[in-house]
Amino acid sequence: MQVNILPSDPATRDTVLGVLKQRFGDQLTTSDAIRDRHGKDESYHASVPPDAVLFARSTDDVSEAVRTCAEYKFPVIPFGVGTSLEGHVAALRGGLCVDVSEMNQVLEVNPEDLDVTVQAGVTRKQLNEYLRDTGLFFPIDPGADASIGGMAATRASGTNAVRYGTMRENVLSLTVVTADGRVVKTARRSRKSSAGYDLTRLFVGSEGTLGVITEVTLKVHGVPEAITSAVCQFEDLEGAVNTSILTVQSGVPVARMELLDDVQMGACVAYSKLEGYEAKPTLFFEFHGTEASAAEQAQTVQAIAEDLGGSAFQWTSRMEDRNKLWQARHDAYYAALALRPGCGGWATDVCVPVSRLAECINETKADLANTSLQAPLVGHVGDGNFHLVYLVDTENEDELAEAQAHSDRMVMRALAMGGTCTGEHGVGYGKMGFLQAEHGDALALMRSLKTAFDPDNIMNPGKIVSL
16 A cells, blocks of 8 residues: 655654653664664555654653653554564654553462463563463464564464454453553453443554553463374365364364465475475364363364365374474465575455454455465464465565465455455454454444544554544
8 A cells, every 4th residue: 555654844853852861861763774664564565764762661651751752743652573464663753652562560460360461561471481381372473473562463373263252352451551641441350341432442443542551351261182283284274174164063162274376485494394294275273171171072083174175184182293283384374485495575454244354365365376476374263364475575565465366355355255364463454444344334433432532643543544
């Protein structure tokens, strides 16, 4: 999507940065290298650097910085670790990037209530390492070692969502700095409430456009007694997708169910040295429960898969074998890039009702076959979400245009099937153009909310909705 990049007014910029420098000293930097790093996420979008980066150490730091920016109507862009994929952190209007990576403390663990409170800069791997000796774990796994604040801001999910849900279902409360610098807590720790508007769900997925998330209270879960992983290969995508659909419809409480098409599986076999597997459409499964129930789940899915043409069904409960399989799945992006050395990866995703998944994937693959593009496919098929990674020469305008056109058709196909333009990557500015088609008149309500929460449009401007 083409966007207009509007730099900050020089006089305003110098005034704001002077005030912030006096207050924060070395926590504020205007280094070109650091600014450039904070203007880009892991997507194909070019870096659009902020005017300065503040390394916040507390909610009070964030509040004071935002109050200063609000006084001068100077943009604020929150930043976790930069693993987003739709240009979320680009400073399209210049401004101050507030990096919360130094706000990385686990503040409270309540084992009896199965919840934890963390600062926004804590990463998911850091949290699970901290919880290791408690018998608890945090299940949301988007692949990258993303910050918890960023995961809440983008409503992230990932491989475990089919059983444990997304960030929407697992965030209990947030501490947020609003556009005028106020610090608000959106809810208490109780598991349900009928008191007032659900502000927590409003900020989850808001991508920094309504405020800066500084603390998050999360649900956590008990580590399962037993975990079993399985892999099954198919001659065609239809058999693999139908297996995933029937598994969900049969009520099997599968924890993870991941689809790789033949191109992606071939890349993973080569990159991760997966011996004994072929370049065929493949499903990866994981089952949680007791020893008996995890084994029973695997056996049930094996029977479903074999009825639908699956073969080479292998399952294991050995940790080293499971870790190797899932590490290969998490490395799928890098495996895809290895198919075309020197290329860039343009990742995109859509999500449709599970009953339309096979149709959407088949039409998307048929459309892809009529292009010159190479784009491996992976999917969190238990909830109808799949991704393509276009392997493109980022200096070749024709390739980029062809990828954009195919991606646009895929999105409109998903919308026509009752789906969404993004299942978990978020909107940023990369997918803003599809929100009118997806939400219709509801988009006007989103603009009204944005204006009410942020009347001067300083919070991550140019993302989700245009004003």
